[in-house]
Amino acid sequence: MSEKRDYRDTVFLPKTDFPMKAGLPQKEPGILARWQEEDVYGQLRKARAGRETFILHDGPPYANGNIHIGHALNKVLKDAVVRTQSLLGKDAPYVPGWDCHGLPIEWKVEEKYRKKKLNKDEVPPREFRRECREYAAEWVGVQMEQFQRLGVTGEWSKPYLTMSPDAEAGIVAELLRFAETGQLYRGAKPVMWSPVEKTALAEAEVEYEDITSTQIDVAFEIVESPIEELVGAHAVIWTTTPWTIPVNQALAYGPEVEYALLDIVYEGGAAAGASPKSGKVATAEAAEAAGLPDDATRILIAKELIEPFKKRLNAALSSIEIDGAVQPSVEVFPALGITKSRYKGADLAGTVAQHPMHHLGGSFAEPRPLLPGDFVTTDSGTGLVHMSPDHGEDDFELCKAHGINPKFVVDADGRYREDWGWLPRTDERNGSVINPKFNAPDGPICSDLREAGALLSASADYEHSYPHSWRSKAKVIYRCTPQWFVPMDREIEGVAPRKLEKEQSWEGEGGAIDPADEPTSRQTLRSLAMNAIGDTRFVPAKGKNRIGSMVEGRPDWVLSRQRAWGVPITLFVHRKSGEYLVDSEVNARIVAAIMDGGVDAWDAENAAQLLGPDRDPADFEMVTDILDVWFDSGSTHAFVLESDNWPDQRSPADLYLEGSDQHRGWFQSSLLESCATRGRAPYQAVLTHGFTMAADGRKMSKSLGNTVDPLKVMQEYGADIIRLWALSVDYTEDHRIGPEILKGVADQYRKLRNTFRYMLGALADFDESERVDVADMPELERYMLARLGQLDARMKRAVDDFDFNAYTRALTEFANEDLSAFFFDIRKDRLYCDAPGSVERRAYRTVLDTLFHALIRYVAPVLVFTAEEVWSTRYPDTGSVHLLEWPEIPSADANMDRWTRLRELRERVMEAIEPLRREKVIRSGLEAEVAVPAAHVPEGFTPDQLAALFITGTVTTHNGDDLRVTKSDDAKCGRCWRLLSEVEEDGDLCNRCSDVVADMDAHV
Known part of the structure; x- marks a missing residue:
């Protein structure tokens, strides 16, 4: 038996120098240098x-x-x-x-x-x-x-x-x-202030973090009221910022809130001054230790908030110590007390309280009026809100409307000023108002209030969200200071x-x-x-x-x-009038000076020159x-x-x-x-x-060790991998990145790279003389051009929508599903085995060329370095790929529904072949004989065309509903490896391959 000829040297395999291994970290810097040089x-x-x-x-x-x-x-x-x-x-x-x-x-x-x-x-x-x-x-x-x-x-x-x-x-x-x-106007309003950075902050410079604060209930004795029975009672406020009590100037009530006047009653009897019929005064020591004065038996509180107040007061009373022992039995009765009367908030108009520290004199001895506040709710607290116009927006506006001005008590570093009557800077206990120890239940504020008999409860257990500086991470406060503002609601002229x-x-x-x-x-x-x-x-x-x-x-x-x-x-403010100077000539000199010398030009030594000869610098303040x-x-x-x-x-x-x-x-x-x-x-x-989160969805944090450094990613994978990740995620929402995600992106990149590598190899030595008109192409080629036209429309729509997730997804799906798994897979037989001059092979290469020019342009904004590498591999002397414009896609007619049905049938055939291949009954689909239901085959496809499209040995149709796959008994062509009846024995050539080889041999 004679030895069969080896036909491998007659097969036209793709040829390219484009490597499968990307090596992006090494290649990209060189490409970047070339871009810069050129x-x-x-x-x-x-x-x-x-x-x-x-x-x-x-x-x-x-x-x-x-x-x-x-x-x-x-x-x-x-x-x-x-x-x-x-x-x-x-x-x-x-x-x-x-x-x-x-x-x-x-x-x-x-x-x-x-x-x-x-x-x-x-x-x-x-x-x-x-x-x-x-x-x-x-x-x-x-x-x-x-x-x-x-x-x-x-x-x-x-x-x-x-x-x-x-x-x-x-x-x-x-x-x-x-x-x-x-x-512009200069005014004093509470603004977000960072005591650590000693400056006002914009809202965008603030972030919110969960913290645990001290919450306190403080009694303000009512000293004057149109309602006689309120005099001597105590209006109770609740706050989570004890440090603002030294700057209190008023109380606010809700005009529509219902308030109750209550007696505080203890287990075993009433507190001092209560009705004797309630029993004798038990736990008098407890009352004294809790800081409750003898005349603090009546309190004013919102009716809806009695129960949460009772819980806070119980907690405070049951944790006090008498003779060194905690008194767990001290408890407020469930009813809390005897309801004296009820009032609408509006009835409280004209009521005046005194500050708990009124004994200090000075501003602390001034009356604290109760004012109507629409912002007062019964969501929490006591329904009465203490007002500090220095440290709250609502406080400032309400007090301003009633002629009460800020005191400017807290200095830039968050401590009370030198001359303040309570905890001045000279007091060794004075600390920053953002210091938890300063606000603690045993801190100086609470200690002094307790000594004054005004602290009803204090506990360091209130959890809430609080503003912090996103730079220093320190807590911020509202602080009233003179600032420059742009009004949002002032009528504008000249715009x-x-x-x-x-x-x-x-x-x-x-x-x-x-x-x-x-x-x-x-x-x-x-x-x-x-x-x-x-x-x-x-x-x-x-x-x-x-x-x-x-x-x-x-x-x-x-x-x-x-x-x-x-x-x-850069404003000059007149010292007497307080108005800022508006002079176009002065402004022009200011702008010119800054243009010439930068911000250092705004200096007192330049004031006379900027103001000009007609104005005395001594009359003006330069804003600093x-x-x-x-x-x-x-x-x-x-x-x-x-x-x-x-x-x-x-x-x-x-x-x-x-x-x-x-x-x-x-x-x-x-x-x-x-x-x-x-x-x-x-x-x-x-x-x-959105924001980039860690792979598990948590916020990235160095302390958690879940950050992803783009510089390290470029060192390991290359910049194109970061780009592919960034343009693949749904970035309109928060999205994720991590080692496993990057591995997936790298795999996606590898598939795209191999798509271009295949096209480069398949298009080796492609010449314009090979080009085939669309009308002369086989139907599959026309269909692929039509699919490319659909892709082109999707890509343009994605660009118009700035939807790069859709853009990248459409590109990768087309490359993987339409090209690699379908078109390239089917037509590799034509590429490898058809005669170079055959219309079918030329048509395939023509479409490959069209695909190449379209896809290289589509991918260039995504994989900028890889696209340049691909382009320069095929066209080393034609300049950068990034100078190209959107591709022109040739029009091609195709029955898209018909091809959709055909591809669905093809998927079923491949699924049916897979078990035989897995069980090694056959080695590939080329060894399979497939019988498909005739009713499932789109009109116009012949058995030979179906065999080529399914990449099987033969295809027949039948009138049943089942899809059958068996191993072919035909011999295998020694060149294209198809099993065909026309091949007499394994290793012989089919008719097509015989003609191609004969022609090649004749031209040797």
């Missing part, structure tokens, strides 16, 4: 010059540390937006920026002083600001390299920095526009009115808000902002409700901060506060989008893109700044993403 970004700008523009304005991150995974997600999303818009043929420049002022940088520089035990307040301000500027500049450089390593394209040679003189001048110019239109173009409402906590109801004749910052929100597209749409409810209910904007590192509030850093970043649209420094920018921007927390941060400050100065939003659309 100025690919500059080439792209020239190529798109004059086209329709798309402007994504960059929200500036703080320059104070290495990037984290949230930064990576944010920048990759922005880069994907810019690249896809550029791919559509638009001119989409991207100017990155950094926020360089404010506490994040200043706090870090102060840390250096604290470690050296130095006081930063003793350092000359210019020197301190220089250190802040150097610190920020260092981190700008570090972060810039890290963002570029992620493959983010942009104007890296010319970013915007809020600390650059032109930016600082632009911020000052915007502030002075507010001043010129009367949108063009905006009308709502579409009916829109926001569902806030207070119910539906319809900005269309705002009278257009009264233009306020709030109404302008609400109308602008209605005109803006939000992705996802729920962002409109979120920011709308925030703006609808927000208080006046606190602009001032008491720090050194920032843009100064700096601007809220959110005003800095909120002004970026003015000094970036409208600046000659970046002529390819324009305002309003097409898109702002940041995390969902920026609804109360950058999105809102930019909105308010622009509406106040331009009457419109600085953006046409806003996209928000």
Whole structure:
């Protein structure tokens, strides 16, 4: 028997130098260096010059540390937006920026002083600001390299920095526009204050954490009332901030709340002064130890809150000590006491109490009126609220309405001032008001109240959410200090009115808000902002409700901060009138000085020059506060989008893109700044993403050890893996990352890479002379072009929706399911075994070429480095893949429903073959004979076509309902390995392969 010929050298296998192993961490830096050397970004700008523009304005991150995974997600999303818009043929420049002022940088520089035990307040301000500027500049450089390593394209040679003189001048110019239109005022209101950082904080600089606080019930003796029986009784208040009692100036009641006047009764009898018929006074020592005075038997409390008050009082009485022993038997009777009378809150008008520490004299001896407060509820406490206008918004407004002014008692560091009559700074017990020990049941506040006989209960067990500074992580307080504000509801002059173009409402906590109801004749910052929100597209749409409810209910904007590192509030205030100077010439000199010398130009030594010869500097106070850093970043649209420094920018921007927390941060400050100065939003659309959580859904924390460092991920996997992860998750919601998730992403990447590797190999030496017209192609090729057309529509829709999760999913599903598992699998026989000149093989390669050019463009905004590697492998001399535009997909007719049915049948056939292959009855589907129900076969497919589509030996049809698979008895072709009846014995050639080999042999 003669030896059969080996036909392997006659098979046309794919050939490519493109490696299966990616090696991204090693390759990507080289690709990045090439982009920088060739100025690919500059080439792209020239190529798109004059086209329709798309402007994504960059929200500036703080320059104070290495990037984290949230930064990576944010920048990759922005880069994907810019690249896809550029791919559509638009001119989409991207100017990155950094926020360089404010506490994040200043706090870090102060840390250096604290470690050296130095006081930063003793350092000359210019020197301190220089250190802040150097610190920020260092981190700008570090972060810039890290963002570029992620493959983010942009104007890296010319970013915007809020600390650059032109930016600082632009911020000052915007502030002075507010001043010129009367949108600034100086007033005293309680604002969020950080005693640790010694400055006011914006709402966006505050985060909430669960804590356990001391809760106390305090008795205020009523000394005057139209209701005679109330005189001598005690109005009881409840609070979780004992430190505010020294600043109490009034009490508040709910006009519609029902109050009860009660006697406190003890087990075994009444307290001193109670009715004798209740029994003799038992536990008198307990009453004294609890701090209850002899005349504190009657209390005024909301009727609905008697039971929770009783529980607190029981707890307090049963934990006191007499002769060193706890008295568990001391208990308030279930009824708590004898109901004397009941009153509506409105009946309490004209009632006056005295402060528990009235014996100290001074302001403590002043009367404490009971005032009506609509905010008083019976949700908790006693239904009576103590009012401290220095430390509460409701307190401030109610007291102000009744002529009661703040005392400004607490200093910047959170301690009572030197001359305060109770716990002054000279008192050794005086500590920071945020110190738990200061507020503890045995702390100085409670101890003094207990000694005064006013503390009914005190326990350190109240769990609640409390505001903290997100930088120092320390608790914050409300503190009344003189600050500069932007009014939300003052009528604005000189700003063009905006009308709502579409009916829109926001569902806030207070119910539906319809900005269309705002009278257009009264233009306020709030109404302008609400109308602008209605005109803006939000992705996802729920962002409109979120920011709308925030703006609808927000208080006046606190602009001032008491720090050194920032843009100064460049106002001259007349010392006698208290009015700030509005003079366009002076303002122009101020802006020019800042442009020339930065913020250091705002200095007393320059006052005369700035004011000009007609004014005496001695008549004016130079404001020394700096601007809220959110005003800095909120002004970026003015000094970036409208600046000659970046002529390819324009305002309003097409898109702002940041995390969902920026609804109360950058999105809102930019909105308010622009509406106040331009009457419109600085953006046409806003996209928000959620937060990146650990793999188990918990918040990332260094202490938990569940953080994911993008720099380490790039070292292990490469930047393209981070990009693929970022663009695969549903980033509109909170999403996850972790080692196992990254492994899954890496596997997804591997499949995409292999798809391109196969196409590169299959298209080796492809020449235009091979191209086949669509009309001359086999039906499968036309169907695949039609499928590509469907994909193209999905991709464009995803770009329009900024839905990169859908974009990436559509791309990967097409590559895996339509190409690798279907089209490539079926047509590999044509590629390997058909004659090079056959129409069928040429048609397949023509479609492969079309697929390649489409997919390489689709994938380029996602896998920026891999796409460049793929493109340069096939076209090493044609420039960067990122200069290409959206592909043009040839039109192809195909009966899509018919092919859908065929693919469903194919899946059933493959499932039926699998058990035989698993049991080693057959080695592959090529050895199978398949009989399918004729009724399930779409019209027009022949048995030979079905065999090719199913990749089986033969296919027959029958009139039954079952699908049958058996092993073929035919011989196997020695070249294509198909089992066919035309092959006489294993190793011989089928008719097709015989013709191809004969032709090859003839041309040797």
